[in-house]
Amino acid sequence: MKSNQTLYPATVVALRDLTPTVREFEIQPVEGVAAPWEAGAHLQVQLLVDGQVQTRCYSLVGLPDGASYRIAVKRMDDGRGGSRAMWQLAVGDRLQVSEPQNHFPLDLSAPHYLLVAGGIGITPLVMMVQQLQAHALKTGATLRMLYGVRTQDELAFLPLLRETLGDALQTFVSERGEVMNLAAEIAALPGDAQLYTCGPVPMLEALRKAWSDAGRPAAGLRFETFGSSGRFAAQAFRVQVPRHHVDIMVPAGSTLLDALENAGVETLSDCRRGECGLCAMDVLALEGEADHRDVFLSEHEKQQCSRICACVSRVVGSVTLDSAYRSD
Ligand code: FES
Structure with a gap:
C-alpha cells in the first residue's frame, strides 16, 4: 500500500500571524469547494523545498465552512525547510493540497x-x-x-x-x-x-x-x-540501499523518505508523521547515530536500531538500509 493522496490546485487567500513564529494560512481549492473535515484532520500540502517537490502534513484548524481550509504553520528555521517554504507564500500564490485526512479522530463517547x-x-x-x-x-x-x-x-x-x-x-x-x-x-x-x-x-x-x-x-x-523534534539538528547524511544500487546523500532539508523516493526507491508510507510505522526500513549497517523521531517503534527497537522510520527519523553519519517494499 502506498497511500499518497490525490492533490488538487488551491490558492492562498489570506494570511494571519498568530504569534511571531506561527502563521495561519487560509487556502481555497481552485474548484471552489473545501471538503468537510472532523476534529483531528490534516491536509497534505505539496511544496517546493530547495528545488525539490516535497509533501508536508498540517492540521486543519477551525470549523469547516465549505469554502476554504485553514492551517497554522510554525516557522522552524533549523527544520527541514517545509515551514520556510510555507512562510514564503503570499496571498494569491498557488499550491497543491489533498482533501482532509484524519489519523487522529475524536471519540465522543467518553465522560x-x-x-x-x-x-x-x-x-x-x-x-x-x-x-x-x-x-x-x-x-x-x-x-x-x-x-x-x-x-x-x-x-x-x-x-x-x-x-x-x-x-x-x-x-x-x-x-x-x-x-x-x-x-x-x-x-x-x-x-x-x-x-x-x-x-x-x-x-x-x-x-x-x-x-x-x-x-x-x-x-x-x-x-x-510532528516529526521535527529530534536529538540532533537536521544535517545531511549518507544512505545506501544495496538492493536498489542506491548511494545518495539525504540533504538537511529533506526527509529520508523523500530522498529515497526521489532516487527511485519505492517505499511504503502513509502518515508521514512517524506514527503508523509503514515506512519502517531494515537497518543493515549504521556508522554514527540514529535520530529516531517516530512514536511507532518501541524504546527497545530504537536502542537496537534494527529498523528506522524513514518519514521522520534521520541519521548523523551514514546508514545502509533495506526496503520492505517489494513491487511484485
Ligand atoms: S509513514 Fe507512517 S511512520 Fe512513516
Missing part, C-alpha cells in the same frame, strides 16, 4: 477528557476543544486542557481557547519555570477518561510513560506528533 498540547501541537486540538466544549454542554462531559510552550508569546490561539475553556485551560510557560506534572494530572483523571495529546516527541514519550505507569488502558491515550 471525561484531558487535552495536552505542546507548542505547535496545539493545532489539531483547537477544533477538538470547540467540538468537545459543545459536547460537554449537552452531555455534562468534563474537559480540561494543558498547553505548554517555551515563551508566553508562543501561545497561539490563546484568545479562542480562553473564551471556550475559561478556567479549564491551564498554560505552562517553560521559561518561567512552569512545568506540567503529568503523573499528578493523570492520577486526578477518572478511570474512564480519554487523553488527547499532540506535541514534540519527548513530551509524547513522557506522557505515554506516565499513562502506562498509572496502569491506564492504552486505548485511552490518543496522540499525534
Whole structure:
C-alpha cells in the first residue's frame, strides 16, 4: 500500500500571524469547494523545498465552512525547510493540497477528557476543544486542557481557547519555570477518561510513560506528533540501499523518505508523521547515530536500531538500509 493522496490546485487567500513564529494560512481549492473535515484532520500540502517537490502534513484548524481550509504553520528555521517554504507564500500564490485526512479522530463517547498540547501541537486540538466544549454542554462531559510552550508569546490561539475553556485551560510557560506534572494530572483523571495529546516527541514519550505507569488502558491515550523534534539538528547524511544500487546523500532539508523516493526507491508510507510505522526500513549497517523521531517503534527497537522510520527519523553519519517494499 502506498497511500499518497490525490492533490488538487488551491490558492492562498489570506494570511494571519498568530504569534511571531506561527502563521495561519487560509487556502481555497481552485474548484471552489473545501471538503468537510472532523476534529483531528490534516491536509497534505505539496511544496517546493530547495528545488525539490516535497509533501508536508498540517492540521486543519477551525470549523469547516465549505469554502476554504485553514492551517497554522510554525516557522522552524533549523527544520527541514517545509515551514520556510510555507512562510514564503503570499496571498494569491498557488499550491497543491489533498482533501482532509484524519489519523487522529475524536471519540465522543467518553465522560471525561484531558487535552495536552505542546507548542505547535496545539493545532489539531483547537477544533477538538470547540467540538468537545459543545459536547460537554449537552452531555455534562468534563474537559480540561494543558498547553505548554517555551515563551508566553508562543501561545497561539490563546484568545479562542480562553473564551471556550475559561478556567479549564491551564498554560505552562517553560521559561518561567512552569512545568506540567503529568503523573499528578493523570492520577486526578477518572478511570474512564480519554487523553488527547499532540506535541514534540519527548513530551509524547513522557506522557505515554506516565499513562502506562498509572496502569491506564492504552486505548485511552490518543496522540499525534510532528516529526521535527529530534536529538540532533537536521544535517545531511549518507544512505545506501544495496538492493536498489542506491548511494545518495539525504540533504538537511529533506526527509529520508523523500530522498529515497526521489532516487527511485519505492517505499511504503502513509502518515508521514512517524506514527503508523509503514515506512519502517531494515537497518543493515549504521556508522554514527540514529535520530529516531517516530512514536511507532518501541524504546527497545530504537536502542537496537534494527529498523528506522524513514518519514521522520534521520541519521548523523551514514546508514545502509533495506526496503520492505517489494513491487511484485
Ligand atoms: S509513514 Fe507512517 S511512520 Fe512513516
